[in-house]
């Protein structure tokens with residue numbers, strides 16, 4: 001089995017190759033380590049290895065890791081966020097990648113206001129249209145941005161999507177391209193104080209395609225940090 005260092009080196013090489021293939025600068029693609037499948041010890045090793053961005057998808061699983069290591073690195077919340085869990089994650093995760101509904105936006109704003117901070121969010125968009133995926137339908141995003149524009153504690157930094165699992169990763173390309181095109185269209189409408197920059201897209205199975213289509217943040221679990229039984 002490859003060591004963590006070997007896996008990181010291999011991923012960095014694949015990221016560099018995908019960037020080269022699409023004329024992009026590696027500095028514009030951030031690798032986020034998704035640690036939901038691994039132990040606290042492994043998260044610690046990931047940070048020691050020099051990766052700075054850690055992502056978790058459920059507070060129940062993340063809590064003990066954050067309590068031990070939250071003072072290091074940058075923490076991203078990438079899972080479906082229940083409104084009643086906002087109080088647990090606010091101020092702990094610098095980025096929330098899964099804003100997908102107005103009730104959640106209102107709660108994030110309220111808790112951020114009470115804590116005196118700004119919360120950086122990605123809007124999760126369901127580009128593929130699968131019923132099983134969370135996320136706003138693309139056509140609803142402009143209206144959503146208008147509705148949350150008064151919630152000044154929320155800063156929309158990017159868009160996030162998940163592609164369906166495909167045995168042939170190339171088949172995910174239209175999903176990633178769709179998210180990039182949506183971002184560019186939204187920026188023409190200028191619905192946010194500053195242009196939306198980030199595209200959080202690409203996972204273990206499809207990150208190279210996502211990078212070729214403009215991903216600025218890839219969320220990598222299995223391929224990067226592994227998958228430990230019972231972690």
Ligand SMILES: *Cc1c(COP(=O)(O)O)cnc(C)c1O
Pocket residue numbers: 034036057078079162203204205219220221222223
């Ligand atoms: C689990 C998860 C990932 C990482 O999945 P891998 O396929 O193991 O890389 C990325 N994004 C989200 C939203 C996830 O829940």
